[in-house]
Amino acid sequence: MRKVNILLAVIVVLVAVFFMLLSTGAVKGLQSGLLSLMAPFLKTGSAVQQGLGAMGKGFKSLDELEADNRRLSTENKELRAMNQILRDLETENNRLRAALDYRERSVFRLVPAQIFSRDASSWWNTVMINRGFEDGIDDGLGSGVPNTVITDKGLVGKIMNVQKNTATVLLITDENCRVGAYVEGSRSKGIVSGMRVQEGGNPELQMNFLDKNADLQPGQKVYTQGVGAVFPPGLLIGTVKSFQQRELDGQAIITPEVDFATLADVFVIVSQPQQQ
């Protein structure tokens, strides 16, 4: 091997060590830069993929379109009416809370977003959405509290990294995403997280550190507890599938409420309710 090659190899090793010694903020900045560079290509690719997918489904007869339109109009009216009722209830609730000297609950501000890319790695569960810090989304690097991502069904995950117009979401199916949770109708509390490796498009979650003698039944709903200020309380995570006693604690297997295989549209909570 020539001396020049050995010298170059040593320089490359030093470069690698330099990257290893970078601070978390600097590494996150580098990642944001790369993702920003890739984002236009990913968005274009996603649009092409959606276009191709919709090609076969796009053709509908006039009758079908009319029926769809009628159904959607009715649904829209129902939702408007329901929204009005809920607004009235919210006002009344706030008034009563004020009377009881509670702090007024701040309203969630939901930013709608679309998933345009999924992680290609074998070991991590993340997706990219088409909203970034320009839309008020925060990954918690400065504030320490990353935004929560939900759908109308329940909890999806939390923001892990944010760029100008895009953000990366760490899904609750990832082992690194841990959520304090409680089981409906019981005093059982535990930590919900994904599993390291799972087959299939709709994976299951594990709820650890439960009371060993907890009486959990399949079908009971699991909600976020709201500890740690990352996830707001009361968000539906899933339902209990099974419960097993272990040496020191109990573990429940949770079926997530959200269908992660077909997940496409999500909401980012950019303003969380104040903690009581």
Place this chain on the structure above:
Amino acid sequence: MIRDAIKTVALAVGIFAAFVLQMFIPPMDFAAGSRVMLVPVLFCAGACTLPYPLMLALAVLTGLMTDLLSLQLVGDSVEISVGWSILLLVALGSICQGVRPLVLRGQWWLPALMSALTTLSILLSQYLAITMRRFDTGGFVWNETVTARILVPALVAMVLSLWLHMIIAFVTWRRQERRLLRDF
């Protein structure tokens, strides 16, 4: 040298495109959700044919992008250090350089074998790294799914590499044939 530099730039663009394309390839549900990895195929194609300094440049670019795209933060620290894959790819690229004379003499199956080895090494090292980091909370997990998710992408990379080299050989052969006919 200029030709090799052009080849390196083309491969760098190809690797960037492969990172983007990989994200649109759905997991193979019939193989425990294994993913198709295109990047090691292109890296090995370059590492087996380019001179050593250019292989190093390709290793830095590929390794850095691999680490940044799989970057996970646990609390305030990074789960797998950025730069780790650069070291791994320099080591694997150096092995590729060892077989380079044979590849240039027409042993076209060697890059395919190296693609499989590189894919396997990247996935195995990532899995071992996260296992070590999560050992306290999740212990050591090794099952059929893990084996499949490491071996299947390696086999797929080998097949893709064979296709790539067959296409390159076919294009080269056609060009040579056309040149011969024109000279004749």
